[in-house]
Amino acid sequence: MTTPKEIFSAIYDQYIEKIYRFVYLKVGSQETAEDITADTFLKGWQAFEARYSDDPLPGSQIENIQAFLYQIARNLIADHYRQKNKMQVISAEYSPIIDPRTNTEDRATLNSDMEIVKKAIRYLKEDYQNVIIWHYIDDLPISEVANLLDRSEEATRVLLSRAIKSLRGQLHQAA
Amino acid sequence: MLDDGQIRKMVQELRTIKPREDWVILTRKQIFEEEKKVRRFSIIDFIPQFNLRWVLVPVVSFSLIFGIFAVARNSLPGDFLYSLKKAMERGRSAFVSAENRPTIQLELANQRLEELTKIAETNQVKKLAPALNELEMTKAAVKTEVSNLVKNKPEKEAVKIAKGIAVKLKEVNEKENQVLSNLGIEPKEDAEPAEKTIAELLIKDAEKSTLNEKQAGYLKEAKEYFESGNYNQALQKILLLSYPQP
Numbered sequence: 496m497t498t499p500k501e502i503f504s505a506i507y508d509q510y511i512e513k514i515y516r517f518v519y520l521k522v523g524s525q526e527t528a529e530d531i532t533a534d535t536f537l538k539g540w541q542a543f544e545a546r547y548s549d550d551p552l553p554g555s556q557i558e559n560i561q562a563f564l565y566q567i568a569r570n571l572i573a574d575h576y577r578q579k580n581k582m583q584v585i586s587a588e589y590s591p592i593i594d595p596r597t598n599t600e601d602r603a604t605l606n607s608d609m610e611i612v613k614k615a616i617r618y619l620k621e622d623y624q625n626v627i628i629w630h631y632i633d634d635l636p637i638s639e640v641a642n643l644l645d646r647s648e649e650a651t652r653v654l655l656s657r658a659i660k661s662l663r664g665q666l667h668q669a670a
Numbered sequence: 671m672l673d674d675g676q677i678r679k680m681v682q683e684l685r686t687i688k689p690r691e692d693w694v695i696l697t698r699k700q701i702f703e704e705e706k707k708v709r710r711f712s713i714i715d716f717i718p719q720f721n722l723r724w725v726l727v728p729v730v731s732f733s734l735i736f737g738i739f740a741v742a743r744n745s746l747p748g749d750f751l752y753s754l755k756k757a758m759e760r761g762r763s764a765f766v767s768a769e770n771r772p773t774i775q776l777e778l779a780n781q782r783l784e785e786l787t788k789i790a791e792t793n794q795v796k797k798l799a800p801a802l803n804e805l806e807m808t809k810a811a812v813k814t815e816v817s818n819l820v821k822n823k824p825e826k827e828a829v830k831i832a833k834g835i836a837v838k839l840k841e842v843n844e845k846e847n848q849v850l851s852n853l854g855i856e857p858k859e860d861a862e863p864a865e866k867t868i869a870e871l872l873i874k875d876a877e878k879s880t881l882n883e884k885q886a887g888y889l890k891e892a893k894e895y896f897e898s899g900n901y902n903q904a905l906q907k908i909l910l911l912s913y914p915q916p
Binding site: 500504507511512515516517520528531533536537540592609612613616627630631632659662663666667 | 671672674677678680681682683684685686687688689692693694697698701702770
């Protein structure tokens with residue numbers, strides 16, 4: 496029989512990268528992203544274990560673990576900003592990016608472009624950040640993004656279109 | 671100016687952002703270590719490791735489950751165990767025949783009214799909205815089952831079943847009016863309530879029957895009430911035909 500720990504361990508493996516990247520793109524600091532991501536999974540595990548204990552009640556299981564983890568992460572990010580009393584954190588810290596390319600010049604260009612895009616995303620409002628990260632980076636279909644945002648698919652498509660427009664504006668300003 | 675495709679491509683490059691591998695491994699370990707520190711002790715920890723454990727565990731578990739079901743039976747909308755109560759009701763209704771389903775739903779509607787009464791008596795204001803919601807859902811289910819009855823059964827059989835549920839339907843309606851009136855709530859208007867369907871069916875059946883003068887009078891009144899939209903009164907009159915007063 497599979498234990499809750501084994502199940503959650505698999506969930507951890509499946510989502511650690513996505514949640515870390517989601518948090519990192521919003522807070523811009525590797526150290527902060529690591530702390531918040533670790534807290535997200537700790538809280539997620541505590542809730543998961545409580546609901547999947549010996550005699551789970553009908554309707555008590557977590558229906559969508561992905562949405563659940565993202566929601567915890569969002570709440571922790573909001574707490575982080577409330578505590579720090581900052582709207583945007585532009586991190587001067589260098590965050591190593593794993594990149595298969597070996598050409599130094601290409602890597603430098605890529606890093607520079609990526610830094611611009613990362614900063615531009617951080618200046619977007621939360622819903623725009625979320626829809627861009629979930630659909631374009633995490634590759635989630637619109638239906639899943641809609642579910643995470645608790646909106647209709649049509650509303651999500653409109654939001655995505657506006658998010659891209661807003662991002663274009665930010666990138667244009669940065670250039 | 672960057673087009674959407676270019677922006678998408680730039681954004682997708684961010685997929686290369688990954689956490690440090692050693693951090694991932696360490697964090698996983700810490701999460702489960704942390705969980706061990708706050709692990710709650712259960713009574714099973716104190717049971718010696720004899721075969722006795724295998725007797726006591728099912729006995730204790732059964733008692734707990736039985737206790738939970740008993741508490742669930744008395745729960746109200748908004749309570750933690752209410753969903754279990756609803757699940758138990760659904761379980762009981764699962765194997766009911768089609769002709770008995772309207773009666774079962776009416777019994778459940780009665781149960782919902784009992785819950786509303788208890789909420790009012792104990793002044794549990796926060797549970798009022800969920801309880802009213804539950805009542806509406808059950809009434810909708812009554813309406814559906816009555817409608818299915820008329821659609822799917824031959825007329826003669828439908829009339830026979832309708833006569834059986836008409837009395838219960840009248841009682842539930844009267845109780846609903848009283849409970850809602852006590853709460854200062856106007857009953858919601860419904861253009862096609864269950865009593866309309868039943869009254870219509872019974873009026874149609876009565877029109878084909880041979881009636882004495884008194885019965886003909888009741889039928890006339892029933893039709894007048896029906897045409898004016900007073901379906902409860904129409905039902906009341908038509909029941910006098912089926913269940914004559916001494």
